[in-house]
Amino acid sequence: MRKKIIAGNWKMNKSLEEGMGLVSEISNMLKDEYKGSAQALIIPPFIHLNAISKLIADNPKLGLGAQNCSNHKSGAYTGEVSVDMLKSCGCSYVIIGHSERREYFNEHNAWLAQKVDAALAANLSPIYCCGETLTEREENKHFEVLEKQISEGLFHLDKIQIQQVVIAYEPVWAIGTGKTASTAQAQEIHAFIRSLLANKYSPEIAQEITIQYGGSVKPENAAELFAAADIDGALVGGAALQSRSFVEIVKAMA
Ligand code: PGA
Secondary structure: OOOOEEEEEOOOOOOHHHHHHHHHHHHHHHHHHOOOOOEEEEEOOHHHHHHHHHHOOOOOOEEEEEOOOOOOOOOOOOOOOOHHHHHHOOOOEEEEOOHHHHHHOOOOHHHHHHHHHHHHHOOOEEEEEEOOOHHHHHOOOHHHHHHHHHHHHHOOOOOOHHHHOEEEEOOHHHOOOOOOOOHHHHHHHHHHHHHHHHHHOOHHHHHHOOEEEEOOOOHHHHHHHHOOOOOOEEEEOHHHHOHHHHHHHHHOOO
């Protein structure tokens, strides 16, 4: 059965002290209040990873991920962080190709495919992000855009490797805007992504792959989104910056 994963992407927010406080609250609340089977991931800035990894070590409901990684293994790449470094700081996951990286840092599919390879080689699970802009949706190009992002970023992987990948569908027009895709819109795309995986690999493999939705997920809309057949969790931005709202989203997943 595929995993259900709720990931809190803090982006460039929280000092170390604020972050440690937030994680302690989340950890205590989940221990007391959550009996479900979803895994909650904390995805803080790189510089907090090591400290947070120690803080969550005794809570099996919590895991750790990074927001980005280098496509290179090591060497003279000033300012970059390698997958082996992430692994050594306790990460199990790494976000690859978030729309903010694609847009502001010109990360394109071929480069992202290299990052996916680097992550898998270090035994980290990539959370590979895809999603269309508002213009692409209005021009009815969203299926085409998603197919390109998924095939160019992931379809060089073999049948074993693809099962280590989590896919996050994040329509760019819904990120940080307060506008969530309707459950029907999200489910339509998730089913489409799963059909791409089924055609490339097999229907059985497609059923094993976790597909998260991201874009203004909140406690108020999480339960409805998670009830959809192909939505296996969420990549949460703004609502992950407060313990109560993040925990309520986790609790919306049975
Ligand atoms: P948001 O961000 O929840 O603030 O819309 C989601 C994301 O960028 O992953």
